[in-house]
Amino acid sequence: MTFPSALEEHFRLWPPQKAALKKLGIKTIADLLYHFPSRYGDTSEMKNVANLAQGETAVVFGKISGLKMSKGFRTKISMAEGLIEDGTGKIKAVWFNQPYLAKMTAEGALVRIEGKISERKKTGELYFSNPKIETVDKLPTGVGDSLFGAAGEKHSLYPVYPESRGVTSNWIYHAVGKIFKSGILENFPDLIPKDILSKYNLPGVKTALVWIHAPQKTSDALAARKRFAFEEVFLIQLQKQRAKKEWQKNSSCSINHAEEHIKKFTSRFSFPLTSAQERAIAAILADFKKNFAMSRLLEGDVGSGKTAVAATTAYAAVTTTPRNQNFGNLQVAYMCPTEILAAQHFESFIKYFSHLPVQIALITGSGCRKFPSKVNPDGWTDISRNQLLKWVANGEIPILIGTHALIQKSVKFKNLAYVIIDEQHRFGTAQRQKLVRKDHIAPHLLSMTATPIPRTLALTIYGDLDLTLLDEMPPGRKPIITEIVLPNGREAVYEKIRMELKAGRQTFVICPRIDEPDPTKALAVQAKSAKAETKRLKEKIFPELTVAVMHSKLKDGEKEKVMDRFRNGKIDILVSTSVVEVGVNVPNATVIVIEGAERFGLAQLHQLRGRVLRSTHQAYCYVFAETNSKAVVARLDALRRAKDGFELAEYDLKFRGAGELSGRQQWGVSDIAMEALQNLKMVEAARAEAGRLIAEDETLSRYPLLAESIKTRDGEVHFE
Ligand code: ADP
Numbered sequence: 001m002t003f004p005s006a007l008e009e010h011f012r013l014w015p016p017q018k019a020a021l022k023k024l025g026i027k028t029i030a031d032l033l034y035h036f037p038s039r040y041g042d043t044s045e046m047k048n049v050a051n052l053a054q055g056e057t058a059v060v061f062g063k064i065s066g067l068k069m070s071k072g073f074r075t076k077i078s079m080a081e082g083l084i085e086d087g088t089g090k091i092k093a094v095w096f097n098q099p100y101l102a103k104m105t106a107e108g109a110l111v112r113i114e115g116k117i118s119e120r121k122k123t124g125e126l127y128f129s130n131p132k133i134e135t136v137d138k139l140p141t142g143v144g145d146s147l148f149g150a151a152g153e154k155h156s157l158y159p160v161y162p163e164s165r166g167v168t169s170n171w172i173y174h175a176v177g178k179i180f181k182s183g184i185l186e187n188f189p190d191l192i193p194k195d196i197l198s199k200y201n202l203p204g205v206k207t208a209l210v211w212i213h214a215p216q217k218t219s220d221a222l223a224a225r226k227r228f229a230f231e232e233v234f235l236i237q238l239q240k241q242r243a244k245k246e247w248q249k250n251s252s253c254s255i256n257h258a259e260e261h262i263k264k265f266t267s268r269f270s271f272p273l274t275s276a277q278e279r280a281i282a283a284i285l286a287d288f289k290k291n292f293a294m295s296r297l298l299e300g301d302v303g304s305g306k307t308a309v310a311a312t313t314a315y316a317a318v319t320t321t322p323r324n325q326n327f328g329n330l331q332v333a334y335m336c337p338t339e340i341l342a343a344q345h346f347e348s349f350i351k352y353f354s355h356l357p358v359q360i361a362l363i364t365g366s367g368c369r370k371f372p373s374k375v376n377p378d379g380w381t382d383i384s385r386n387q388l389l390k391w392v393a394n395g396e397i398p399i400l401i402g403t404h405a406l407i408q409k410s411v412k413f414k415n416l417a418y419v420i421i422d423e424q425h426r427f428g429t430a431q432r433q434k435l436v437r438k439d440h441i442a443p444h445l446l447s448m449t450a451t452p453i454p455r456t457l458a459l460t461i462y463g464d465l466d467l468t469l470l471d472e473m474p475p476g477r478k479p480i481i482t483e484i485v486l487p488n489g490r491e492a493v494y495e496k497i498r499m500e501l502k503a504g505r506q507t508f509v510i511c512p513r514i515d516e517p518d519p520t521k522a523l524a525v526q527a528k529s530a531k532a533e534t535k536r537l538k539e540k541i542f543p544e545l546t547v548a549v550m551h552s553k554l555k556d557g558e559k560e561k562v563m564d565r566f567r568n569g570k571i572d573i574l575v576s577t578s579v580v581e582v583g584v585n586v587p588n589a590t591v592i593v594i595e596g597a598e599r600f601g602l603a604q605l606h607q608l609r610g611r612v613l614r615s616t617h618q619a620y621c622y623v624f625a626e627t628n629s630k631a632v633v634a635r636l637d638a639l640r641r642a643k644d645g646f647e648l649a650e651y652d653l654k655f656r657g658a659g660e661l662s663g664r665q666q667w668g669v670s671d672i673a674m675e676a677l678q679n680l681k682m683v684e685a686a687r688a689e690a691g692r693l694i695a696e697d698e699t700l701s702r703y704p705l706l707a708e709s710i711k712t713r714d715g716e717v718h719f720e
């Protein structure tokens with residue numbers, strides 16, 4: 001057995017296990033060792049069936065029988081049930097929408113059941129509803145007995161691994177045990193240099209692996225988690241700081257501007273710049289003058305006016321002539337995550353530049369446009385992709401706005417000097433590297449985001465960028481009135497919305513999903529779907545109004561049509577999934593209803609709410625929760641209290657759970673590193689150590705293991 005060897009060589013795997021491991025990204029022995037428990041159960045918390053009470057969450061061990069599947073009589077929801085017996089009594093377990101559970105468990109098997117105890121109203125009978133189930137080899141002999149302890153040892157903590165269909169915690173635990181027994185752990189390479197381990201009092205990798213998978217006591221598990229969290233943050237920091245060093249080696253087009261020149265441009269705006277906008281513009285213009293490429297992140301809450309900053313700095317670039325030339329101009333590329341946003345920014349740039357002889361073009365998967373049009377100097381015209389590519393290549397079009405289509409190989413610029421990236425937090429090192437020309441000239445790079453994230457996360461994932469905060473809202477914005485609405489408050493809210501709509505305003509309704517849930521899917525989310533909600537609002541609630549639907553599965557052209565109709569006031573109520581989350585600007589929409597709000601993170605809810613912070617009309621946000629749960633309502637209430645998105649993001653980090661900051665999906669950071677991000681000191685230490693190493697030894701030649709693992713990480717950068 002070796003660390004890189006495939007699991008299949010050492011374990012007999014059933015097809016469902018193979019599939020599950022693949023989904024978890026576990027291929028090798030080392031991968032499995034680095035698949036950490038999400039928490040630990042304590043066998044001493046285990047209960048006897050006879051002592052269970054309604055409402056509690058309990059763990060019982062027993063024998064399962066009477067497994068059967070059925071369909072709800074009226075609801076047609078598929079159900080599975082079984083009976084668990086532990087010597088003190090019997091209790092039923094019922095699973096909704098998960099019929100495969102009954103299929104996967106053998107009649108008469110010994111199982112561990114964990115879940116909530118409910119009570120049947122009519123009969124008072126207790127049952128487990130939707131509990132977790134896994135088969136075990138033997139039953140503990142009594143409460144407090146160790147299930148996993150081999151002869152002689154006594155663990156009362158057992159690891160619980162992240163849930164996944166097909167491979168159980170128990171299987172992983174035993175597989176890890178087998179790897180430990182093989183003795184190969186002795187040679188497991190430690191990525192963290194020894195001096196750093198001892199400086200921060202962190203366990204070595206071998207000890208930490210044993211402690212994280214099979215802790216004798218909680219403090220060992222915690223020490224191990226701390227070590228691996230440090231390791232991940234340290235690696236990310238090394239990678240980012242190396243990338244920053246690399247990037248700064250590229251020279252860049254220097255863009256020099258007199259203040260008056262810029263002032264003339266901004267003085268035409270219909271508003272005075274906020275001082276935060278002034279500061280951001282100044283920081284970018286200062287970077288432009290340096291002889292290496294800028295990489296800066298502009299982080300500003302929804303509606304803080306990032307577009308004006310982008311337009312002003314773009315103006316500085318396109319009015320500069322290329323080096324060693326006294327004609328022509330530098331070019332700007334503005335990249336957006338969706339076609340809707342690209343089209344919207346195209347329109348707003350036209351407004352910013354209409355008085356100047358500056359051509360602006362739009363390129364997306366569904367077509368190309370150019371402003372001004374020859375026949376209509378105030379408007380744009382459709383042009384062919386080939387024509388556009390030609391004009392971009394010969395420098396005639398200085399500003400190109402678009403989706404990813406923008407940085408494809410076929411798009412060649414003559415003098416690309418400045419790239420603006422809107423709302424794409426995953427525009428990583430690899431993508432950035434593609435922008436560097438063969439002669440090592442790179443464009444200045446500005447990433448803009450409204451996604452407020454905690455400081456520790458920003459230090460980590462944006463470690464290679466310089467940060468500018470746009471921490472001031474344009475004046476005159478009325479705070480949005482936010483109401484958390486419980487299920488019985490729905491009718492009253494619809495009446496208030498009707499009043500707003502009568503006054504000529506428009507409304508967004510955000511749903512957590514597109515379609516009705518597929519009842520055969522595991523744990524199908526029973527949340528409102530955009531399609532069904534559209535139908536319901538149209539037929540039952542607002543028959544006199546125009547209701548339309550918007551979601552990611554609509555064709556791109558279709559999406560834009562719907563958006564246009566909404567923007568032009570032809571649609572009163574737009575029911576949508578969170579695709580409208582980022583950047584969409586419809587000033588007349590003053591009401592947003594968010595359905596199933598408990599399924600969104602607070603920072604995301606804040607983003608959604610920002611959709612109606614676009615004008616001087618009073619705006620309203622109605623947050624519907626599908627439960628009356630006190631904890632949910634308390635969490636949502638933070639939306640009313642928090643002063644800004646950053647506060648909410650910190651809140652999300654602290655109370656992380658389903659639907660909130662999900663590390664891997666959203667940021668490419670593992671769960672264990674997300675834990676670490678609650679600890680500013682640790683993040684700062686990892687950052688400082690990484691900085692020291694890179695400063696001493698830029699290519700990490702003295703740390704080949706580290707150099708190698710950073711290279712692997714680089715390859716993993718995702719692209720939305
Ligand atoms: P975001 O930062 O979310 O991208 P936008 O750039 O879309 O925000 O700006 C939101 C709205 O605020 C736009 O309608 C824009 O014209 C307006 N705006 C921007 N800056 C100011 C300002 N300094 N004063 C008043 N309104 C502004």
Ligand code: MG
Nearest residue numbers: 306307422583
């Ligand atoms: Mg924006």
